[in-house]
Amino acid sequence: MSRIAEIAAALAGYDPKALGVDAVQAFLAQLAEPAIVTEVERLALRDALGRVLAEDIVSPVSVPPHDNSAMDGFAFDGAQLEAAGDTALSLRVVGTALAGAAWRGATGTGDAVKIMTGAVMPAGLDTVVPQEFCTVEGDRVSFPAQALRRGDNRRFAGEDLMQGQPALRRGQIVTPAALGMVASLGLPMVPVLRRLRVAYFSTGDEILSLGELPREGAVYDSNRYTVFGLLTRLGCEVIDLGLVRDDPAALESALRRAAAQADAIITSGGVSVGEADHTRAVMQRLGDMAFWRVAMRPGRPMAVGLIPAPGAPRGPAVLFGLPGNPVAVMVTFLAFVRPALLRMMGCNPACAAPPPLLRATSVDAIRKKPGRTEYQRGRVEQVAGALPQVRIAGNQGSGVLSSMVEANGLVVLHHDQAGVAPGDTVDVMIFDGVV
Known part of the structure; x- marks a missing residue:
């Protein structure tokens, strides 16, 4: 049994034609185990910001050293x-x-x-x-x-840390606070895991690269720049393979190159069932793949799988095939890909968890039927003496990036949740430090 089929068989109610958000997250949590990255680097403290600790940091002194x-x-x-x-x-x-x-x-x-x-x-x-x-x-x-x-x-002496105690644990991300903690121990070097290498490319004959002249029916490629920003914020080593046309040979070549160079691959577009969407067929031929219709909006079509990398000691590259619409790319990345990549780069479960959700009061009425998870772009504002308020930010179309720029979070309307009335409390995934 293939690895993808093995994971699918272990999930209760697995239905690739109507997969819930929770099931996708559970599937990817298993696919991302064990961590792909194992190689250790020792870096100067300032260079370790954003990296994943390869070992526990044990305190050589008590902090503070005296009352x-x-x-x-x-x-x-x-x-x-x-x-x-x-x-x-x-x-x-x-x-x-x-x-x-x-x-x-x-x-x-x-x-x-x-x-x-x-x-x-x-x-x-x-x-x-x-x-x-x-x-x-x-x-x-x-x-x-x-x-x-x-x-x-x-x-008291040792009130912060006692000598011999772990100050930071393996699998934690080195944050600004962690830099200060390590510095307080007098340690100039930090053992970290190497960066996760992620290759990405966009697909489609209708996509223009920057610098090309406009033409009828074509749009400029925003997804590669969005994905670059998301991966860079995450601390990955990014490999931009550019734009790949709707040609099976070109797609196969791009996927083989990506698998040879990277631990993970992200594509945007070509995972639905359109006549020109060759990506799906090429993926199936090259690797162990699953294609889903996820019960969510935006971001219904998605693919995940393993692409062999002959000669690579780490094994196959993990592939995430995302939808083509710009907002759907961001939402599926935040909901699914980001936590999986964090696990692959060696983060412990707590650090790899999705961002915590903030409770806020909705200013607007939001229409929704139970049966899928919806992510609405929103703008959260503080209110004195009360929960924060969130307003829907502009046009919610899956191709409208301007409302994503305006938003500072996603209103998460859960699978079984119905419509929202003004004054109802909702969950919000805040963007700060994530996108």
């Missing part, structure tokens, strides 16, 4: 708060502790040390009163005792 103050103020022994009760506590200031220079003096009952944020807590002192709570007269500081509890405003 320290979380505030500018005065450090003292918090046991004195209970004795003070509801009265003001007055203490004698016997020194100053600066960040980066531990104060080595001795303190006794009734003493305090002026302290800066990040400075090492002096021995025997466990509480810091913020300077804005204090009144200072000469060498004495006083403040209301009831404003504090013992241990307030003290950071």
Whole structure:
């Protein structure tokens, strides 16, 4: 049994002529396992942004390395708060502790040390009163005792990370926060997996490349540039194979070249049943393929499969055949291809999950019948004291990119969901950091 047939057989209710979004996602999650990328590179910290960690990062030090103050103020022994009760506590200031220079003096009952944020807590002192709570007269500081509890405003050694603990896990993406975390450990180099290589091309005799003169019935190729942007944002190594005409020999050559060079292949157009759509027939001849009609809008026709790459140790390339309409390309990429590529590049399940959905109040009425998942372009705005609001953004035709540019998210109307009335709550997939 082929790999595609094996996965299909394991899915309950699998019907390639009417496949639900959840079933497609479940299918691709299995197809993308195990991760294709295994080769490790060691990069300078700044060069690792956006890459996938190849190993756990284990902390060689505790962070912070010592108890320290979380505030500018005065450090003292918090046991004195209970004795003070509801009265003001007055203490004698016997020194100053600066960040980066531990104060080595001795303190006794009734003493305090002026302290800066990040400075090492002096021995025997466990509480810091913020300077804005204090009144200072000469060498004495006083403040209301009831404003504090013992241990307030003290950071403990290892509060962020203890020495020997994993700071970051294999399969995580190196984010800006992760860069800072690794830097706090004093580590200049990071082990990451190589980039996933993805080849892509557009198909169709009606498509013009940039620089060609307009002609009747033809349109310029927007899909290659959209896919380039989506893959680049994802951190892939992109291989642009250009525009391929509706010619079986040209399509076969393009797919063979793509499989030889890349881990994954993305095509746009040619996966429906039109007379000139040769892509489908060529894919079937070359590889282990499945062709679907997905119960969604936009983006009904889709293909997925494996194209052999003779001599490649990684095995066959995974192929995603997307629809030709520009918005359908983006929606199917976000809903299906992006999570699969993240798994293939070695991300752990949490990092490879689809973006979380935001709950928002719909300003508009949206017509929909149960039985398919719909993705409407929307514009989300914050509302003081309430859920965010979302408005439908322009013309929702699957070829209308202007409304995709206007939108900052997709209103996700689920398979069994009916129409939406103004004021109803809906799910929104936010674009920020994704597209």
